[in-house]
Amino acid sequence: MASQPANANTILGSFAKGSNDFLFNDHMKVLMEKRDSGFYQTSYIDGKPQQSQRFDIVFGGVKGQTYAYWVSNELFQLPISYITNKHEWLNSPGYAPDKIIFERAIGTKCLDCHASYIKEAPPAIPGFNGNSEGFEKSTLIYSIDCERCHGPAAEHVKFHTENPDEKQAKFIATFKSLTRDQKINMCAICHSGANSHMPKPTFGYKPQDTLTKYMIPSPELDYKHIDVHGNQRGLLESSKCFIGSKMDCSTCHDTHINDRGNTLLYTARCMACHNNDSHNICKLSKQLSPDVLKSNCIACHMPAFASKVIVLEQAGTPVHTHHIAIYPEETQKILAFLKTKSGGASADK
Ligand code: HEC
Ligand code: HEC
Ligand code: HEC
Ligand code: HEC
Ligand code: HEC
Ligand code: HEC
Numbered sequence: 090m091a092s093q094p095a096n097a098n099t100i101l102g103s104f105a106k107g108s109n110d111f112l113f114n115d116h117m118k119v120l121m122e123k124r125d126s127g128f129y130q131t132s133y134i135d136g137k138p139q140q141s142q143r144f145d146i147v148f149g150g151v152k153g154q155t156y157a158y159w160v161s162n163e164l165f166q167l168p169i170s171y172i173t174n175k176h177e178w179l180n181s182p183g184y185a186p187d188k189i190i191f192e193r194a195i196g197t198k199c200l201d202c203h204a205s206y207i208k209e210a211p212p213a214i215p216g217f218n219g220n221s222e223g224f225e226k227s228t229l230i231y232s233i234d235c236e237r238c239h240g241p242a243a244e245h246v247k248f249h250t251e252n253p254d255e256k257q258a259k260f261i262a263t264f265k266s267l268t269r270d271q272k273i274n275m276c277a278i279c280h281s282g283a284n285s286h287m288p289k290p291t292f293g294y295k296p297q298d299t300l301t302k303y304m305i306p307s308p309e310l311d312y313k314h315i316d317v318h319g320n321q322r323g324l325l326e327s328s329k330c331f332i333g334s335k336m337d338c339s340t341c342h343d344t345h346i347n348d349r350g351n352t353l354l355y356t357a358r359c360m361a362c363h364n365n366d367s368h369n370i371c372k373l374s375k376q377l378s379p380d381v382l383k384s385n386c387i388a389c390h391m392p393a394f395a396s397k398v399i400v401l402e403q404a405g406t407p408v409h410t411h412h413i414a415i416y417p418e419e420t421q422k423i424l425a426f427l428k429t430k431s432g433g434a435s436a437d438k
Pocket of ligand 6: 372383420
C-alpha cells in the first residue's frame with residue numbers, strides 16, 4: 090500500500106454526504122466529492138468554492154493516507170489526509186489549522202520510498218507553487234516491487250528462461266550471500282526515518298551497493314516519539330537483542346507475507362532466542378502465567394507509542410518502537426490492564 094492510483098477502492102475516506110467534509114472553522118472547509126472525472130477535494134470560503142483538485146495518487150492506508158494530484162508533470166499534496174483507525178478525514182500532518190494548503194510539492198523523495206520507479210524531468214511550469222521538480226508521469230511504477238529489494242532482475246530472468254536446468258542464480262544476489270549489514274540495508278534504504286538525506290534517487294540502489302551513496306540515515310533516535318516514518322534500523326541497532334545476536338530484519342519479518350497483528354507469531358520469533366534452553370528468559374516468567382507472558386512480549390518490550398506527526402490532530406494508530414528494552418512504566422500499565430481482564434488476553438491492542 091506504499092502508493093496506488095486513486096480510485097473508489099484505494100481511497101479509504103468516505104464520500105457519503107455528512108462525512109465527506111473537513112471543517113477548518115465556521116468560514117472554511119474542504120469538501121470531498123465524486124464526479125464523473127474522478128474524486129476531488131474542493132476548498133470553500135464562506136460557502137464559495139475556491140480551488141478544486143483531483144485525487145490522483147494514494148500513499149498508504151495501514152495507519153493513514155495522504156493524497157497527491159498532478160498539475161502537468163508536477164506533483165502536489167492535497168490538503169486533506171485520512172486517519173485509518175478513526176475512519177476520518179484530517180488536515181494533512183504538519184499543516185496550519187487555519188490554512189487550506191494545496192501548494193506543498195511532492196518531490197522525488199516521497200516516491201524514492203513509496204514507489205518502485207519514476208523518471209525525473211524538468212518541471213513543465215517552472216516555479217509553479219515554488220516547485221522545482223517534475224516527472225515523466227507514464228514511467229511511474231507504484232508501490233514496492235520485487236526489484237526494489239532484490240535488485241534488477243532482467244538478466245536473471247533471461248538466463249534462467251534460456252537455461253531451465255541451471256538451478257544456481259548467477260545474475261541476482263541471493264539473500265544468504267549478503268553480509269548482515271547488506272541484509273539490513275535492503276530495508277534501511279527506506280526504513281531509516283523520513284529525515285534521511287538522499288543525495289540521489291534511491292531507485293538505483295541494489296543489494297551489495299554502498300548505502301551511503303544513496304541515503305544518509307536520519308540521526309534521530311527518539312525511543313518514545315516515533316512516527317509513521319520511524320527509524321526502525323537505528324532503533325533496532327540500539328537494542329541489546331541486536332548487539333548480542335546476529336539478527337536482521339528478516340529474523341522477525343517475512344516481507345513476502347503480511348503478518349501485521351499476528352502477535353503470537355511475532356512472540357514465537359522472540360522465543361526462538363528467549364527460551365529455557367538459552368537461559369535467557371523474561372524475569373517475570375515466574376510471576377506471570379505462560380499464556381499471559383507469551384501474548385505480551387511485544388506490548389511490554391516493544392511498546393507502541395502514538396505517532397508524533399498524527400497525534401497533533403488526533404490519536405492515530407500507535408507505532409511500535411524497535412528499541413527492544415525494559416519499559417517499567419509500560420509494564421505497570423499492562424499488568425494493571427491484565428488485572429482487569431481474566432485469562433491470557435493480549436494487551437497488545
Ligand atoms: C526514507 C523513506 C521515506 C520517505 C522519504 C517518505 N516515506 Fe512515507 N513511509 C515510509 C515508510 C517505511 C513507511 C511505513 C512505516 C511504518 O509502517 O511504520 C511510511 C509511511 C507513510 C504513510 C502511512 C502509510 C500507512 O499505510 O499508514 C504515509 C501516508 C506516507 N508515508 C506518506 C509519505 C509522503 C507524502 C512522503 C513525502 C513527503 C513520504 N511518505 C516520504 C518511508 C518514507
Ligand atoms: C520488501 C523487500 C522484498 C520484496 C519487495 C520482495 N522480497 Fe523476496 N526476499 C526478501 C528477503 C528479506 C528475503 C530473504 C528472506 C529470508 O530468507 O528470510 C527474500 C527472499 C526471496 C527469495 C529466496 C531467495 C533469496 O534471495 O533468499 C526469492 C526467490 C524471492 N525473495 C523472490 C521475490 C519475488 C519474486 C518478489 C516480488 C513478487 C519479492 N521477492 C519481493 C525481501 C523482499
Ligand atoms: C523501497 C522502499 C522500501 C523498502 C526497500 C522496504 N520497505 Fe517496508 N515499507 C515501505 C513503505 C513505504 C511502507 C508503508 C506501506 C504501507 O503502509 O503499506 C512499508 C511498510 C513496512 C512494514 C509495515 C507493514 C504493515 O502493514 O504495517 C514492515 C513490517 C516493513 N515495511 C518491513 C520491511 C522490511 C523487513 C524490509 C526489508 C526486507 C522492507 N520493509 C523494505 C517501504 C520499503
Ligand atoms: C536472534 C536472537 C534474539 C531474538 C529473535 C530476540 N532477542 Fe531479545 N535479546 C537477545 C540477546 C542476545 C539479548 C542480550 C542478552 C544479554 O545481553 O544478556 C537480548 C536481550 C533482550 C532483552 C533485555 C533488554 C535490556 O535492555 O536489558 C529483552 C527485554 C528482550 N531481549 C526482548 C526480546 C523480545 C520482546 C523479542 C521479540 C520481539 C526478542 N527479544 C527477540 C536475542 C534475541
Ligand atoms: C525482534 C523482532 C523484530 C525485528 C528484528 C524487526 N522487527 Fe519490525 N516489528 C516487530 C514487531 C513485533 C512489530 C509489530 C507488529 C504488529 O504490530 O503486528 C514490528 C513492526 C514493524 C513495522 C510497522 C510499525 C508499526 O508498529 O506499525 C515496520 C515498518 C517494521 N517493523 C520494520 C522493521 C525493519 C525495517 C526492521 C529491521 C531494521 C525490523 N522491523 C526488525 C518485530 C521486529
Ligand atoms: C508484563 C510485561 C512483560 C511481559 C509480558 C514480558 N516481559 Fe520480559 N520483562 C519485563 C520486565 C519489567 C523485565 C525486567 C524485570 C527485572 O529486571 O526485574 C523483563 C525482563 C526481560 C528480559 C531480561 C532478562 C534478564 O535476565 O535481564 C528478557 C530477555 C525478557 N524480559 C524477554 C521477554 C520475552 C521474550 C517475553 C515474551 C515471552 C517477555 N519478556 C514478556 C516485562 C515483561
